[in-house]
Amino acid sequence: MSEKSIGRPSPILLGIGVAYVAILILLPMGMVFVEAFRRGPAEYLDIFAHSDTWSAIRLTLLVAAIAVPLNAVFGVAAAWAVTKFDFPGKGLLLTLIDLPFSVSPVISGLVWVLLFGASGWLAGPMASANVQILFAVPGLVLATLFITLPFVARELIPLMQEQGADEEEAAITLGAGGFRTFFMVTLPNIKWALLYGVLLCNARAMGEFGAVSVVSGHIRGQTNTLPLHVEILYNEYNFVGAFATATILAGLAIVTLVIKSGLEWRFADELSASRRH
Amino acid sequence: MPLIIKNISKTYGQSQALHNLDLEVGDREFLALLGPSGSGKTTLLRILAGLISPTTGDVSFDGADLLSLSARERRAGMVFQHYALFRHMTVAANIGFGLRVRPRRDRPSAEEIKRRTDELLRLVQLEGYGARYPSQLSGGQRQRVAQARALAIEPRMLLLDEPFGALDAKVRRELRYWLRRLHDETGVTTIFVTHDQEEAMDLADRVAILNGGKIEQVGAPNDIYASPATPFVFDFLGAANEARGLVRDGELHVYDARFPLPGDGSGEVKAFFRPHEVEINPADGRGFMAEVVGVIARGPATRLECRRGDQVMEIDWARGRLPDGVTRGAQVRLAPERFTVFPAGT
Incomplete structure (x- = not known):
């Protein structure tokens, strides 16, 4: 069913909307590219000659590649549990899912330091097992997992609540088991919301600064993700390098958006069919 | 089975x-x-x-x-x-x-x-x-x-x-x-x-x-x-009017009228009748007295609202024109063609 427009928007309203987006989004984004190319393309491309840049790109993609699938699985499982079943502690689970949204990212990083730091609760066992959490990839992954935990679940819960459990019940009475019901009925019904959730989760995982900054230790070439690398370069007055690195992040975001739009265009029919009856 | x-x-x-x-x-x-x-x-x-x-x-x-x-x-x-x-x-x-x-x-x-x-x-x-x-x-x-x-x-x-x-x-x-x-x-x-x-x-x-x-x-x-x-069943299967009555000697007493009721029960009863199974008679005819308080023409049938004391009853008249003198405010006698009775207190 298509949404009908109720008429033309008033020019004032439209103007405010366009100006708002231009000032808050386009202007800063444009600045990034202007600053990155301030001294010409040669200097811009110079950052790609540094191994630190490549290691930051690799690390950022690695952390996202671990955190996003884990939180996608968790998000689907949590949304499934919360919307299709009743159980004690449901309210608590919902509150906990929202917690990372309301906690400052710095605190989200700090909790891992308190747990695994030199005098942290789990410092002893970790040291004896010879496992390095802080200032290493596991710490970055944990902090990113914590920060991006709500995205998929939050995207799915309202949709699955609206859809109810009717179709699943129908599938079961028709002889389908739990697995088939999930993969043939539930998953196709939520796949677009799941995709949006994953994209949001991914954007945040690659862009997260605060929490990751606390646990990273800023070791160049080892524990610097792209956002942290930008900060280091900026603090070293390497403005072109900082902005050039920032364009990589912007580029990753644009790639994500292009994938999303491409999928929407490719599956437009199915999308409109599955939205509602 | x-x-x-x-x-x-x-x-x-x-x-x-x-x-x-x-x-x-x-x-x-x-x-x-x-x-x-x-x-x-x-x-x-x-x-x-x-x-x-x-x-x-x-x-x-x-x-x-x-x-x-x-x-x-x-x-x-x-x-x-x-x-x-x-x-x-x-x-x-x-x-x-x-x-x-x-x-x-x-x-x-x-x-x-x-x-x-x-x-x-x-x-x-x-x-x-x-x-x-x-x-x-x-x-x-x-x-x-x-x-x-x-x-x-x-x-x-x-x-x-x-x-x-x-x-x-x-x-x-x-x-x-x-x-x-x-x-x-x-x-x-x-x-x-x-x-x-x-x-x-x-x-x-x-x-x-x-x-x-x-x-x-x-x-x-x-x-x-x-x-x-x-x-409950009587009520659920269609529109119903309810009156209190008394069964004695093979007769059902409802308000100021008596109706023959085969069977040998006796005592206080709830008497039910359907809106479309009622005869409307002039004030000197058969049935119990009631006042017509509303006349609503609705397609093939005419709906009458009649009051007896604080009880309002609905009558559906589907037999052509209403009998003479049946208008708002008139006193008529109502004679249900059939009663279904249940002991009072059910």
């Missing part, structure tokens, strides 16, 4: 949805579970489908325990109130779903599934609609897809939960007769939940009337209508 429901109770926390309910359903029977909302009829249907478990009680089907089977093992074809069609699948994929999810050794081949799907599409008069999505169908068409999908698994029984609840009156009536014919063709034992007494009386071989989680009466539509077992 292949389906035997014994002593079923269902409790949700503090509230009891079903109270020690017993019911038997015959082979190839079409049984309507009729009751107001909250009477427990959908709860009973969901117990039979295996979607919820009863708190206590037994259900057997063809001599075997039904409750020990999971919902997917029961082969109970369920048609949901809002159809619950798989919105991302075509009509054909919806209908074939139950066959495609069978374990590999019982699964028909792709050609066989297609053949059966086409056959069912023909049966529900939706040939050529196989490639559409549910969102592209009307309510009545969706209902028939749901019916075909439930029939595809060759169900041992069909469970229909208010199957016409979401349709407009005209489509409801058309589908009603279609459903009855379909049942006569396929012969699957069918249990059909509705709150619409006309639908139940029209369609079913037998009707079970539920109220507050208990069965008030089970029987053929005509028998129930002719001799309702409780005031």
Whole structure:
């Protein structure tokens, strides 16, 4: 069913909307590219000659590649549990899912330091097992997992609540088991919301600064993700390098958006069919 | 009787949805579970489908325990109130779903599934609609897809939960007769939940009337209508007027009139009569006195509102022009042609 427009928007309203987006989004984004190319393309491309840049790109993609699938699985499982079943502690689970949204990212990083730091609760066992959490990839992954935990679940819960459990019940009475019901009925019904959730989760995982900054230790070439690398370069007055690195992040975001739009265009029919009856 | 429901109770926390309910359903029977909302009829249907478990009680089907089977093992074809069609699948994929999810050794081949799907599409008069999505169908068409999908698994029984609840009156009536014919063709034992007494009386071989989680009466539509077992049943099966009366010496005393009442009961009673079974007489005629307080012409019948004391009664006059002198404010005598009496206090 298509949404009908109720008429033309008033020019004032439209103007405010366009100006708002231009000032808050386009202007800063444009600045990034202007600053990155301030001294010409040669200097811009110079950052790609540094191994630190490549290691930051690799690390950022690695952390996202671990955190996003884990939180996608968790998000689907949590949304499934919360919307299709009743159980004690449901309210608590919902509150906990929202917690990372309301906690400052710095605190989200700090909790891992308190747990695994030199005098942290789990410092002893970790040291004896010879496992390095802080200032290493596991710490970055944990902090990113914590920060991006709500995205998929939050995207799915309202949709699955609206859809109810009717179709699943129908599938079961028709002889389908739990697995088939999930993969043939539930998953196709939520796949677009799941995709949006994953994209949001991914954007945040690659862009997260605060929490990751606390646990990273800023070791160049080892524990610097792209956002942290930008900060280091900026603090070293390497403005072109900082902005050039920032364009990589912007580029990753644009790639994500292009994938999303491409999928929407490719599956437009199915999308409109599955939205509602 | 292949389906035997014994002593079923269902409790949700503090509230009891079903109270020690017993019911038997015959082979190839079409049984309507009729009751107001909250009477427990959908709860009973969901117990039979295996979607919820009863708190206590037994259900057997063809001599075997039904409750020990999971919902997917029961082969109970369920048609949901809002159809619950798989919105991302075509009509054909919806209908074939139950066959495609069978374990590999019982699964028909792709050609066989297609053949059966086409056959069912023909049966529900939706040939050529196989490639559409549910969102592209009307309510009545969706209902028939749901019916075909439930029939595809060759169900041992069909469970229909208010199957016409979401349709407009005209489509409801058309589908009603279609459903009855379909049942006569396929012969699957069918249990059909509705709150619409006309639908139940029209369609079913037998009707079970539920109220507050208990069965008030089970029987053929005509028998129930002719001799309702409780005031609730009388009231639920159609518009009803109630008066207090006294039975003595084979006569029913209502207000200032006496009516012959065969039988040998006596004592205080609740006397019920239908709005369309009332004779209207002049003030010196037969019947009890009442004042006409409202006259509403509504199509073929005229609705009169009459008051006696603080009791307002509805009379439907469908025999042409109203008798002379029957106008607002007139005093008339009302003589119901038939009373159904229950002991006072029921």
